[in-house]
Amino acid sequence: DGSMLLSRQFLSVSLWDVQSGQLLLEKDTIWEAAALSPDGQILATGFGRLTSLIDLWDVETGQSLGQLEAPLAVDRLEWAADSRTLFGRFTDWALISEGFVYTGLALRAWDMVSGQEIATFEFTSEKMLPITLTPDETLIGVPYDDDYSHVLIWNQQTGDVYNSKF
Numbered sequence: 001d002g003s004m005l006l007s008r009q010f011l012s013v014s015l016w017d018v019q020s021g022q023l024l025l026e027k028d029t030i031w032e033a034a035a036l037s038p039d040g041q042i043l044a045t046g047f048g049r050l051t052s053l054i055d056l057w058d059v060e061t062g063q064s065l066g067q068l069e070a071p072l073a074v075d076r077l078e079w080a081a082d083s084r085t086l087f088g089r090f091t092d093w094a095l096i097s098e099g100f101v102y103t104g105l106a107l108r109a110w111d112m113v114s115g116q117e118i119a120t121f122e123f124t125s126e127k128m129l130p131i132t133l134t135p136d137e138t139l140i141g142v143p144y145d146d147d148y149s150h151v152l153i154w155n156q157q158t159g160d161v162y163n164s165k166f
Helices: none
Strands: 004-009 012-017 023-027 033-036 042-046 053-058 064-069 073-079 085-096 099-111 116-123 139-144 150-155 161-165
Touching (some): 004 033, 012 042, 023 042, 023 053, 033 085, 042 073, 053 073, 116 150
Parallel strands (some): 033 073
Antiparallel strands (some): 004 012, 012 023, 033 042, 053 064, 073 085, 085 099, 099 116, 150 161
16 A cells, blocks of 8 residues: 555565654565565565575564475565465576576465465566456466567466467
């Protein structure tokens, strides 16, 4: 609702009340991706290449709510508007003598009521735009590919998946 602001420094994440400027929550954690649930109750954080874990924090108490695991490194987190589904974009990197090399991309979705992973989509492209949801949140669209000419469409209710090329 715009009443909170999420900020980061390399070693911490902070949540602020916009009107008062008061610090609501601060966590000392290295992170690359963070997202506040739309209902303002849960902060999700994850750090790129070092871990595939997503930490979940209770905004009111600052206490850990646990972790979600995935086989790849998280670099983007997004919530559905109803705060029920958390989406994570994951990249797979291999360390070689020249540095890190990209090897894959995946999108995962969790039902936050049950804590269960409900979908996984893997891509061969290195590029993926943020997800887009229809107003009723039944269809999720994910533009991807080197020129974003493909869109993965997932129907959450039926589980059907479509790939379109434009």
